[in-house]
Amino acid sequence: MKVLLINPPLTAKEQARDFEAAVNVLPPLGIAYIASVLEQDGFDVSIIDSLVMGATHSWIREFMEREKPEMVGIAATILQVESADLVAKNAKEISPNSVVVIGGPHVATMPERVVREGRYYDLGVTGEAEYTFREIARKIRSKDFNFAGVQGCYAKKKDGSISFGGVRPYIADLNELPFPARHLLPPLSVYTPSPITYRKFPVGTMMSSRGCPAQCTFCDRSVFGNWTRQRDYMNVVDEMQELVEVYGAKEIKFYDDTFTINQKRVIQICDEIKRRKLDVTWSCLTRVANVNKEILEAMHSAGCWHLLYGIENGNQHMLDYIKKGTNLDQIRKAVKWGKEAGINIRGSFICGLPGETKETIETTVKFALSLGLDEANFYTLALYPGNELYHMMKKEGKIRHENYEDYNPLAYDDGAVLAYVPDGMDEKELKQMIKRAHRRFYFRPTYVARQVMNIRSKEDINRYWHAARALFKLNYASG
DSSP: OEEEEEEOOOOHHHHTTTHHHHSOBOOOHHHHHHHHHHHHTTOEEEEEEHHHHTOOHHHHHHHHHHHOOSEEEEEOOGGGHHHHHHHHHHHHHHOTTSEEEEESHHHHHSHHHHHHHOTTOSEEEOSSOHHHHHHHHHHHHTTOOOOTTOTTEEEEOTTSOEEEOOOOOOOSOGGGSOOOOGGGSOOGGGOBOOGGGOSSSSEEEEOSEEOOOOOOTTOOOTTTOSOOEEOOHHHHHHHHHHHHHTTOOSEEEEOOSSTTSSHHHHHHHHHHHHHHTOOOEEEEEEOGGGOOHHHHHHHHHTTEEEEEEEEEOSOHHHHHHTTOOOOHHHHHHHHHHHHHHTOEEEEEEEOOOTTOOHHHHHHHHHHHHHTTOSEEEEEOOOOOTTSHHHHHHHHTTOOOOOOGGGBOTTOOOTTSBOSOOOTTOOHHHHHHHHHHHHHHHHTOHHHHHHHHHTOOSHHHHHHHHHHHHHHHHHHHTTO
16 A cells, blocks of 8 residues: 655745745654654555655646555645645545545644644644554555544544544654654755754754653643653664664754753763764754763763753743743853863744843843853744643733744744734834844854854855855845
8 A cells, every 4th residue: 555755845935934044954754754664564655855855746746646645644844834735635636535644743733723624634643643644554454444543643524523533642662663764765965954053964863762851831742742752772873873874874963852861871872872983973952951061071972063952041030930940050051061072052042931021032142142152043932732831821812823834933034923922022123133133143253253263174164154144144134
């Protein structure tokens, strides 16, 4: 039985927003994991990653007409909603009896609404999707089209009503999952990471754990939850080795929510990387509360060169309000330790939380400037149904806009809408503060001089040039 998994194209509207200049375009791990589980079960799986294949809707339609997949799975972010709808429409026009499944971050936030309003969707999948997709595919293969009892699945009935099969338990042992089906994806060399977020090319992606125990109120935990599950260190390094030796990766980005949640395991991973003499650099995300000087030194010695901390704010009362579980002194120490270990540090910040003022935002910007960070991102507050702040602001009637496809937390696009603006500010004013924060950080003479001093190769020159051009365009194009 043929299964087609699609990462849909961006619409012309989204392409006009300089989307690709602002974010990473990297291999889609979610689709690749689903594909590997389906292949393991004997299904004939194809993947179309439109963002790098240049696949237009007409090209995808021709592919479906030729291959006639019985199951079409579409992964959609908020930015791909309209495009996903068109893919589903084409799939149904070509094969009315095919089963069209929608998944991804967009569905995770409002599954029933997406399936109900999506005229051409049969099913919506939430949570960890690998085994849900497998159960759906097995039913289709056996000609059983009653999906009402499938856990993690929202099924549309003939009368248009939606049934939910209940929450699917999280995968307890991540080691049982096969490695992502990267052989079904384009080569790593066609993916384009954000210019200053990698040192070597091409770049592969991995997850060594799922879930985060933190209680941050702005975070969406609808997919992986609070229960942290970790792969065995040998399993992790085996996949790293495969990425290097089979797929040619020179660098790996780990997308765990908190890579250092288990410091003993991190040490084991680092020791095994060095024992195998893997020639690869890598980066990860973590919390300032889950690092110390020793762990950062061990990570750097094993190839870690870049680390993202979710710092969020420079005001302690705001950190407490969002239940971040960190303090300003921890932040300063974590950045200092990382820099001393030789790791580049990026910090992410949210400007415009409930209760914020111009003064608290200015405090956050000054705090960011004082830390000695290598990179910083300043975001507005994104409110989706999967986070606690959404429900708080919804109850208070403070959500300004719920057309999620028009959101842009980076606030670079003057045409994009913001979900929330603090009392006493307007949208234009907040957007300008975000832009000025980026300008003040990246266009400081001392910062520019430091980056020039870091140039070691022609590849560095190319990366920094593209980064500077994107930053200038995004921050100066419209005020």
